[in-house]
Amino acid sequence: DIQMTQSPSTLSASVGDRVTITCRASQSISSSLAWYQQKPGKAPKLLIYRASSLESGVPSRFSGSGSGTEFTLTISSLQPDDFATYYCQQYNTYYTFGQGTKLEIK
Amino acid sequence: EVQLVESGGGLVRPGGSLRLSCAASGFTFKTYEMNWVRQAPGKGLEWVSYISSSGSTIYYADSVKGRFTISRDNAKNSLYLQMNSLRADDTAVYYCARDSAGGGTTEFDYWGQGTLVTVSS
Numbered sequence: 001d002i003q004m005t006q007s008p009s010t011l012s013a014s015v016g017d018r019v020t021i022t023c024r025a026s027q028s029i030s031s032s033l034a035w036y037q038q039k040p041g042k043a044p045k046l047l048i049y050r051a052s053s054l055e056s057g058v059p060s061r062f063s064g065s066g067s068g069t070e071f072t073l074t075i076s077s078l079q080p081d082d083f084a085t086y087y088c089q090q091y092n093t094y095y096t097f098g099q100g101t102k103l104e105i106k
Numbered sequence: 107e108v109q110l111v112e113s114g115g116g117l118v119r120p121g122g123s124l125r126l127s128c129a130a131s132g133f134t135f136k137t138y139e140m141n142w143v144r145q146a147p148g149k150g151l152e153w154v155s156y157i158s159s160s161g162s163t164i165y166y167a168d169s170v171k172g173r174f175t176i177s178r179d180n181a182k183n184s185l186y187l188q189m190n191s192l193r194a195d196d197t198a199v200y201y202c203a204r205d206s207a208g209g210g211t212t213e214f215d216y217w218g219q220g221t222l223v224t225v226s227s
Contacts (some may be wrong), residue, residue, distance in 0.1 A: 034213035043217035091211040095153035
């Protein structure tokens with residue numbers, strides 16, 4: 001099974017900050033990686049697919065990069081609406097989610 | 107507008123059974139692969155099961171294999187999850203989610219609102 005490890009588990013930041021979340025796969029997954037945002041009591045929302053493709057309607061301050069085993073999600077300038085939990089997901093072999101990164105207001 | 111609406115959750119005793127449904131609308135259901143994903147209270151996301159557009163290919167997470175059965179009725183635009191031999195650690199919100207593109211596993215572009223399953227005596 002492919003394991004996905006996100007870091008950090010919690011991130012404290014301020015509005016306007018640039019933040020980066022990392023996701024590592026236990027084996028190569030090529031570019032078969034997605035990022036989701038989830039707010040309390042809501043379903044996850046797709047942000048990035050194929051490691052770096054921005055889902056339609058998602059603000060351009062979100063970007064993704066990486067391939068193989070190491071991936072990053074970057075938010076260029078945090079907005080109040082961005083404080084949420086973020087998950088990576090591999091879909092190269094079945095599906096596996098990372099454990100999540102909670103982005104908190106500093 | 108794409109909509110996925112889950113139903114069928116509730117309180118069930120350990121060892122019991124429950125059948126979840128997901129009603130799809132706003133897209134050509136029969137051409138999309140579908141999934142169930144769950145989230146235990148305060149925990150992360152866990153993929154549960156996948157079914158291809160025709161229903162001919164099915165995958166399960168090891169944690170539910172042999173106990174859960176995924177199915178679909180393309181004539182009714184519906185996805186199902188039959189859950190048997192339920193355990194306390196199956197307690198979670200269950201989401202149905204659509205694979206964004208045909209032909210194998212891809213990202214999930216639409217999700218339902220979720221239905222809560224609680225396994226407790």
